[in-house]
Amino acid sequence: MSLNKRGSLIFVVFLLILFAFIGGMIVSLLSSSSISSSEDLLSAQAFYLAESGKEIAIERCLNEGFCDNATYIFGNGRMDVKFLLNTPITLDNKTSAILYESTSEGEIGSIKRKIEFKFWK
Numbered sequence: 864m865s866l867n868k869r870g871s872l873i874f875v876v877f878l879l880i881l882f883a884f885i886g887g888m889i890v891s892l893l894s895s896s897s898i899s900s901s902e903d904l905l906s907a908q909a910f911y912l913a914e915s916g917k918e919i920a921i922e923r924c925l926n927e928g929f930c931d932n933a934t935y936i937f938g939n940g941r942m943d944v945k946f947l948l949n950t951p952i953t954l955d956n957k958t959s960a961i962l963y964e965s966t967s968e969g970e971i972g973s974i975k976r977k978i979e980f981k982f983w984k
Contacts, residue, residue, distance in 0.1 A: 878972070880906060892981045895948060902974065905971055905974040906974050906976065907971050908940060908969075908971045908974075909940065909969040909970060909971045909974045909975055909976040910947040910969060910978075911969065912937065912940045912941070912942050912963060912969025912970070912971060912976070913967045913968055913969030913976050913977060913978045914946065914967070914969070914978065915935075915937065915942060915943030915969070916943070916944045916967035916969060917944070917965070917967040917978060917980050919933075919935060919942070919944070919945040920933070920946075920963060920965060921980075921982050924946075924963065924982075924984060925982075925984055929953060930946055930949070930963060930984075931946060934946060934947060939969035939972075940969060940970060941969075941970050941971075942967060942969055942970075943967070943968045943970070944965060944966070944967045944968075945966050945967075945968075946963055946964075946965045947964045947965060947966065948962075948964040949961050949962065949963050949964075949965070950962045950964075954961070954983075960983040960984060961983060961984050962981060962982075962983045963981065963982055963983065963984065964979070964980075964981050965979070965980055965981070966978065966979050966980075967980065967984075
């Protein structure tokens with residue numbers, strides 16, 4: 864085998880190894896990007912579950928008088944609402960009210976998002 868042919872063969876093998884490495888990196892990046900996108904979607908869903916739990920808790924407390932901890936199931940997610948503290952306050956117009964401090968946690972799959980909120984009644 865001549866020196867010129869051996870050099871060409873080594874160059875071709877080098878190119879094959881280089882292209883295989885680049886292809887492997889592209890596949891790796893695409894799969895991690897896909898996983899990241901699905902986790903972002905679950906994170907957003909968990910946040911909106913927490914927001915929904917907050918809205919349900921405020922609605923039930925103001926209109927139905929149910930101001931206690933509760934768990935709500937919605938599809939494949941859940942919302943845990945906790946009332947942490949209720950404090951009597953006086954508003955600017957000199958009327959009395961109760962200030963509620965609460966949390967709402969949305970959970971879907973293994974992703975959880977928690978929000979804290981206050982409202983008065």
